[in-house]
Amino acid sequence: MLAKRKPHRLSQINDLIQLKFAEIITQELELPEGVLVTVTQVKTSADLRHARIGLSIYPAESVEPIFALIRRNLRSLKFQLHQHLTLKFAPDVKVYLDRAEQQGFELEAILDKIKRHGVENS
Numbered sequence: 001m002l003a004k005r006k007p008h009r010l011s012q013i014n015d016l017i018q019l020k021f022a023e024i025i026t027q028e029l030e031l032p033e034g035v036l037v038t039v040t041q042v043k044t045s046a047d048l049r050h051a052r053i054g055l056s057i058y059p060a061e062s063v064e065p066i067f068a069l070i071r072r073n074l075r076s077l078k079f080q081l082h083q084h085l086t087l088k089f090a091p092d093v094k095v096y097l098d099r100a101e102q103q104g105f106e107l108e109a110i111l112d113k114i115k116r117h118g119v120e121n122s
Contacts, residue, residue, distance in 0.1 A: 007046075013087070014042040014051075020084045021053055021093075024077055029069060035062045037070070040098040044091055051091040054098030067097055 022039040031037065040054040055070065057063045070077070074095065082090035 010044060010046065010048075013048065014044050016085070017044065017051055017053070017081065017091075018042045021077070021081055024080045024084075025070065028077060028080060029073060031066065032062070034059070035066055037066060040100070047089075048087055048091055049089055051093050053093060053095045055095055056098050056100075063097065067095075070095060 018039045018041070021042070022037075025031075025037050025039070029037075036058045038056040038058075040056045042051055042053050044051045055067065057066045074093070078090075078093045081093065085091075
């Protein structure tokens with residue numbers, strides 16, 4: 001059985017939302033120096049009425065305050081996003097923390113620590 005492919009148009013819309021939302025966060029929010037917010041993925045419903053946007057925030061100690069800042073300003077961010085989209089319906093945007101990237105950083109740090117201790121004990 002063949003897997004159902006995501007329509008090309010939906011993929012393009014996801015890419016556009018990802019690009020524009022990242023630009024808007026950078027332009028509209030005053031992020032502290034050294035804080036990086038990445039839009040990791042966008043999942044738009046087939047009817048284009050809903051979009052879930054995954055965010056990764058670095059460093060780890062900034063995750064909660066920066067995510068709270070984004071949620072407080074979400075209405076304004078959505079408005080700005082809708083200004084850049086030429087769709088019949090502007091999707092309702094929900095944001096969530098995509099912790100996969102952060103977990104990757106943590107795993108890499110653990111592996112580095114193990115590697116260093118292995119070299120020291122040899």
